[in-house]
Amino acid sequence: MRFLLATVVKDLIRRRRDPIALLLWTGIPLAIGGLIFLAFGGDDAGPSGRLLVADQDHTVLSALLTGAYQQGPLAEIIEVEVVELEEGHERIDAGEASGLLIIPEGFSAAVLESEPFEISLVRNPAQRIVPGIIEESLSLVVESTFYLQRLFGEPLDVIVGTQPDDANVVPDSTVASVSVAFDQIVDRTRPYLFPPVIELETTSPGGDEEGFDFARLFFPSMLFMALLFMAQGLSEDIWRERSQGTLRRVIATPQRVATFLVGKLLAGAMLMLVVIGLGLIAGRWVFGIELHGLPMALVWTTFAGMMLLAMMVLVQLFASSERTGNILTGAAIFPLAMLGGSFFPFEAMPDWLASVGRYTPNGWALTKLNQVFAGELPALDLLQSIAAVALVIVVFVWLSMRRIRGRFAHS
Amino acid sequence: MIEVAQLRKEYGDLVAVGGVSFTAETGAIFGLLGPNGAGKTTTIGCISGLLEPTAGTVRVRGHDVVREGTRAKASLGVVPQEIALYEDLSAGENVRFWGQAYGLGGSKLRARMTDVLEITGLLDRADDRVDQFSGGMKRRLNFACGIVHEPQVLLLDEPTVGVDPQSRVRLLDLVREQANQGVCVLYTTHYMEEAQSMCDRLAIIDHGHIIAQGSLEELQAQMGERDLVRVSGSFDENDLRRVFSRDEDVEVVTVDDAQATLSVRQASSKLPTLLAALTRADSEVRDITVSQPSLESLFIKLTGKELRE
Ligand SMILES: Nc1ncnc2c1ncn2[C@@H]1O[C@H](COP(=O)(O)OP(=O)(O)O)[C@@H](O)[C@H]1O
Ligand SMILES: [Mg+2]
Numbered sequence: 001m002r003f004l005l006a007t008v009v010k011d012l013i014r015r016r017r018d019p020i021a022l023l024l025w026t027g028i029p030l031a032i033g034g035l036i037f038l039a040f041g042g043d044d045a046g047p048s049g050r051l052l053v054a055d056q057d058h059t060v061l062s063a064l065l066t067g068a069y070q071q072g073p074l075a076e077i078i079e080v081e082v083v084e085l086e087e088g089h090e091r092i093d094a095g096e097a098s099g100l101l102i103i104p105e106g107f108s109a110a111v112l113e114s115e116p117f118e119i120s121l122v123r124n125p126a127q128r129i130v131p132g133i134i135e136e137s138l139s140l141v142v143e144s145t146f147y148l149q150r151l152f153g154e155p156l157d158v159i160v161g162t163q164p165d166d167a168n169v170v171p172d173s174t175v176a177s178v179s180v181a182f183d184q185i186v187d188r189t190r191p192y193l194f195p196p197v198i199e200l201e202t203t204s205p206g207g208d209e210e211g212f213d214f215a216r217l218f219f220p221s222m223l224f225m226a227l228l229f230m231a232q233g234l235s236e237d238i239w240r241e242r243s244q245g246t247l248r249r250v251i252a253t254p255q256r257v258a259t260f261l262v263g264k265l266l267a268g269a270m271l272m273l274v275v276i277g278l279g280l281i282a283g284r285w286v287f288g289i290e291l292h293g294l295p296m297a298l299v300w301t302t303f304a305g306m307m308l309l310a311m312m313v314l315v316q317l318f319a320s321s322e323r324t325g326n327i328l329t330g331a332a333i334f335p336l337a338m339l340g341g342s343f344f345p346f347e348a349m350p351d352w353l354a355s356v357g358r359y360t361p362n363g364w365a366l367t368k369l370n371q372v373f374a375g376e377l378p379a380l381d382l383l384q385s386i387a388a389v390a391l392v393i394v395v396f397v398w399l400s401m402r403r404i405r406g407r408f409a410h411s
Numbered sequence: 412m413i414e415v416a417q418l419r420k421e422y423g424d425l426v427a428v429g430g431v432s433f434t435a436e437t438g439a440i441f442g443l444l445g446p447n448g449a450g451k452t453t454t455i456g457c458i459s460g461l462l463e464p465t466a467g468t469v470r471v472r473g474h475d476v477v478r479e480g481t482r483a484k485a486s487l488g489v490v491p492q493e494i495a496l497y498e499d500l501s502a503g504e505n506v507r508f509w510g511q512a513y514g515l516g517g518s519k520l521r522a523r524m525t526d527v528l529e530i531t532g533l534l535d536r537a538d539d540r541v542d543q544f545s546g547g548m549k550r551r552l553n554f555a556c557g558i559v560h561e562p563q564v565l566l567l568d569e570p571t572v573g574v575d576p577q578s579r580v581r582l583l584d585l586v587r588e589q590a591n592q593g594v595c596v597l598y599t600t601h602y603m604e605e606a607q608s609m610c611d612r613l614a615i616i617d618h619g620h621i622i623a624q625g626s627l628e629e630l631q632a633q634m635g636e637r638d639l640v641r642v643s644g645s646f647d648e649n650d651l652r653r654v655f656s657r658d659e660d661v662e663v664v665t666v667d668d669a670q671a672t673l674s675v676r677q678a679s680s681k682l683p684t685l686l687a688a689l690t691r692a693d694s695e696v697r698d699i700t701v702s703q704p705s706l707e708s709l710f711i712k713l714t715g716k717e718l719r720e
Binding site for chain 1: 461482485487491494498499504508509513556
């Protein structure tokens with residue numbers, strides 16, 4: 001027991017010495033959340049604009065790209081109008097739209113064959129925020145199209161009806177770029193997030209009921225995105241324990257490896273508790289989101305976060321190297337976040353996808369959290385769920401311990 | 412006390428330790444001397460419970476390390492060959508954590524922390540992070556973390572590798588001090604001088620086997636009155652062996668084209684005869700050195716190779 005505490009304290013001290021990492025994990029979801037809040041939180045005075053699209057490719061993929069602006073959050077701020085190229089240029093010169101997106105012929109083929117290709121976006125120089133959002137979301141959409149192609153190459157080919165040679169090869173480098181994609185998004189969106197937020201607040205003081213609903217919709221997703229990032233970041237530490245030799249030293253002590261592992265998980269869970277706690281406070285009192293059962297929500301989310309951490313640690317332990325471990329966990333985050341409602345809420349996803357997504361660990365936990373917020377989760381159900389999570393954690397710890405004793409600590 | 416009997420450790424086809432037996436007594440330093448890859452770290456790993464032996468038994472103060480692991484480990488202190496510290500914690504925080512790992516707490520822990528940091532000369536750097544330390548300081552802290560709980564049995568795996576001369580002297584004094592206080596110390600090294608000056612008893616290990624064992628005097632007696640004569644030049648192996656085959660006082664240990672190593676009784680008085688014999692064997696002699704019996708000459712005699720390769 002004393003050693004458990006010692007391990008927790010030791011890890012918390014070490015974390016405190018690396019505040020940048022903490023900021024990064026929590027900052028990314030906050031930034032994305034901020035962007036979405038920026039898009040939704042305002043009323044009529046909020047940003048909105050018209051995007052002209054000159055689609056010369058006329059394929060399913062180019063339609064998909066255009067369609068991205070007509071769905072979910074972006075549809076609220078951006079109105080898409082399909083135009084001919086000539087007309088588009090004329091109207092953007094006349095300042096009648098925020099941007100003109102030109103998709104030249106050959107776009108679809110290039111994507112499917114993973115060849116470099118340019119689509120261009122003409123921005124209205126007189127506007128700042130909306131063209132910025134268009135540009136950033138565009139690169140996000142383009143990136144995800146690219147990843148979709150890489151990950152689900154075959155089905156995509158079937159849809160489009162072409163047959164490239166090496167579509168289902170997933171090279172290492174691709175998987176690596178998946179894990180950095182989020183960083184890039186945040187990097188790119190930063191200039192539009194921070195100064196304009198202040199500008200916008202002066203133009204739309206308060207915010208109306210509708211705005212709160214949107215925030216309420218995205219808020220739980222943001223929490224889980226932060227948890228996923230934290231779980232991945234924290235899980236890397238097991239490699240540091242190994243390379244520093246401290247893991248081996250622990251095995252040579254009379255303590256149990258399991259105690260050490262649980263201590264690490266608890267330290268991570270405590271950080272999550274703080275982050276989620278601050279998030280809840282901010283959500284409830286700064287953004288005024290209507291949330292019920294905050295203490296229950298805090299406990300539940302922390303347990304769920306600990307489970308995600310235990311899962312990530314297990315993945316790290318079964319990887320052959322630190323690099324592979326980080327690629328694997330990084331690559332796991334992307335589909336988990338997308339599918340499990342941690343990026344876009346389930347309500348904004350197609351029903352069939354949402355129903356699949358609810359079976360991911362984070363998606364399942366998010367569903368429960370939403371019930372807690374709505375005041376609809378009976379205490380007994382919550383207790384049962386916590387017991388289930390605890391059981392899963394025990395199993396993960398047991399597997400991790402075996403792996404550490406078996407091979408991980410030695411080579 | 413450490414009792415190792417027929418210890419064997421295999422990694423697949425590779426036999427890292429092949430049936431090693433020795434006993435290290437309380438209040439003394441037992442040395443395990445051998446070149447890199449001899450199996451020293453593997454042996455230490457089996458004793459500390461880090462590795463599971465393929466066969467054989469290890470007892471620490473009477474407790475079998477496999478069956479009574481927790482009890483055996485509780486009396487062990489381990490100073491690993493690779494530095495094992497939290498780089499992002501301070502020296503004091505490291506010592507505290509490893510003390511806690513052995514069940515220390517409260518004022519006892521605080522007192523021990525001050526003690527070990529003091530004797531390793533790190534007390535004034537207790538609050539500094541380890542990643543700002545020099546190699547020698549890390550080695551000393553590595554040692555401090557291994558003895559914070561006052562273990563009765565101490566395993567030291569090449570603790571002076573890569574250490575500046577000052578830290579080295581300090582460390583060796585500390586090790587001696589531990590033995591004087593009644594600790595059973597197992598000390599591995601590939602430095603012959605260190606083994607010779609530090610250890611009360613020694614085992615020489617090569618390719619996972621102990622090839623000689625005993626006190627320093629016993630080992631030197633095995634070497635006999637013989638000196639080691641190294642000759643460089645050019646040689647014909649067959650001729651050389653033929654020339655000395657009848658001479659009881661000379662034994663050919665190794666020969667290749669450019670170097671011959673001979674084990675010679677009272678070499679200094681035999682040098683003229685030796686040179687004459689070498690000429691008879693059509694050898695060309697460029698350089699000749701004579702060394703007194705030592706662990707090194709014993710090692711060469713037993714294995715036919717130099718210790719430091
Ligand atoms: N984890 C391992 N897997 C495979 N072989 C190993 C492993 N650890 C050590 N060995 C091999 O066992 C032998 C003994 O190594 P070691 O005990 O480290 O030697 P020493 O400490 O005397 O330098 C070497 O040949 C080494 O390559
Ligand atoms: Mg070694």
